[in-house]
Amino acid sequence: MADAANKYAENVEGKFYVDDQCIDCDLCRETAPANFKRNDDGGHSYVYKQPETPEEEALCKEAMEGCPVEAIGNDGA
Secondary structure, eight states: OOOGGGGGSSSOOEEEEEEOOOOOOOOHHHHTTTEEEEEEETEEESSOOOOOOHHHHHHHHHHHHHHTOOEEOOOOO
């Protein structure tokens, strides 16, 4: 499970985040491209926009549930 203490600094403030377990598999970016981007230098994803619609929220949850290393967190903020 993702750990808020290890989340990447690039994540925008809000409930969804990516932590340092990310293996850069691209699943979250393919699932919710409006919310996740890749840090090309670090080779990992991060949340660049928190979901603003129910559809985006559902896609972020789908990405979180599908993450193979559980690097996406939701602190419920």
